[in-house]
Amino acid sequence: MAQPEPHDAAAAHVPVMRDRIVAILSPALDRPGSVHVDGTLGMGGHAEAILEAHPTCRVVGIDRDPQALAMAGARLARFGDRATLVHAVYDELPQVLDDLGLRRVDSVLLDLGLSSLQIDRTDRGFAYATDAPLDMRMDSSSPLTAAVVVNTYSAADLTRILRTFGEERFADRIARRIVQARAEAPFDRSARLVQVISDAIPMAARATGGHPAKRSFQALRIEVNAELEALEGVLPAAIDAVAVGGRIAVLAYHSLEDRLVKNAFRDATSDHAPAGLPMVPDHLRAQFTNLTRGAERPTPDEVGQNPRAASARFRAIQRTREAA
Structure with a gap:
């Protein structure tokens, strides 16, 4: 059977929690000329759903992966x-918005982690289950x-x-x-690395x-792409970028990401007045409110259809509210 063309594969891909994300962002986009930023465009599934739901909305899609941008562009x-x-x-969100002449936007979405494109393309080296060049x-x-x-x-190191990045005990x-094995021959493919890692872990574990x-592969991927550093940078930038009534939504996939998001959102939704004040001065009042109670999870039906x-x-x- 012939392999699907890249744009066909993108169109067939259903992004994680698509309907929930559209529902929670829609109130901020339901006006002419609204602007939505998809900071992790991937294959464009979330962006497509937003554009379909809001015919006058503009989407700014950002991605570091040229292959993903090409597929999303076709879609x-x-x-x-x-x-x-x-x-x-x-x-780099502040520079992107500045280059586009956008001072404020109405919503921001960050779908963190790997895209299906990166997982499924074995030559990218992200998957530990398939022998591939050690790229990531x-x-x-x-x-x-x-x-x-x-x-x-x-x-x-x-x-x-x-x-730190893999929480590997x-x-x-x-x-x-790894250091012992590379002294015999450098690592160039994933299968040998997987074997060395597996042999280093006690059989019972x-x-x-x-x-x-x-x-270990999660840790290497995070290091190669400086993922947590980028996330630490984009969260305050997104908070600064959204207008009053604007919304920020984030999908995280492991505890390290989610902890950063949780802390940033907790800070944004909290008053900053010292304890004991009879009233909170305007400049110390929270500028954001929570739209979710804790971290929401996909429905069992969605997980059944998409285990990822x-x-x-x-x-x-x-x-x-604006900052005072």
Whole structure:
């Protein structure tokens, strides 16, 4: 059977929690000339749903992956100049908006983690279940690859990355095994790395917690793409960018991402007056309110249709007032 063309694959892809995201962002976009920013455009599924739901809305789609931008461009071409696609990392949001002459926007969506395009393209090296080059770059023009990390980082730095970004309790054992193995021959493909990681984990621990290499591959991907640094940068930028009535929605897929989102949203939705004041001065009042109670999860039906949605955590807030 012939493989689907890239634009066909994009059109067939249903993004995580699409209907819930459209519903929660729609009140901010239900006016002529509204502007929505999709900071992680991917294959354009969320953006397409927003454009269909709001015929006068403009979408600014940002992605660091040129392949994703090309596929999204084909998918969104029917919307003409209502869709503006930008090659950038989402923490460059202030510069993107400045270049487009946009001071404020009405909604921002961040769907974090890997896109289906990155997972399914084995040559990108993200999947631990398939032997592939050790790449893991979301933007192929970036110099740092997973091969560079595993072949050049010290054992101490590898331990730090695996423990911090992968929450891997056997980080030190894995790092030492990697350093030993690369002394015999550099790593260039994923299968050998997976084997070294698996061998470093005690047999009893391999039976639980999913694939033995899952946490280590997550850690390497985060390091290669500086994902948490970018997220730390984009959250305050998005908070600054939305107008009164504007909404920010984020889909996170692991605890490290969700913790950053939770903390940023908690700060934005909290008053900042010292305890004991009889009233909160205007300049210390919260500028946002929560739209979700904690982190929402996909429905069982959605997870059944799309197992990759299982780990998603969804949070959203709305600006209620300008900074004093």
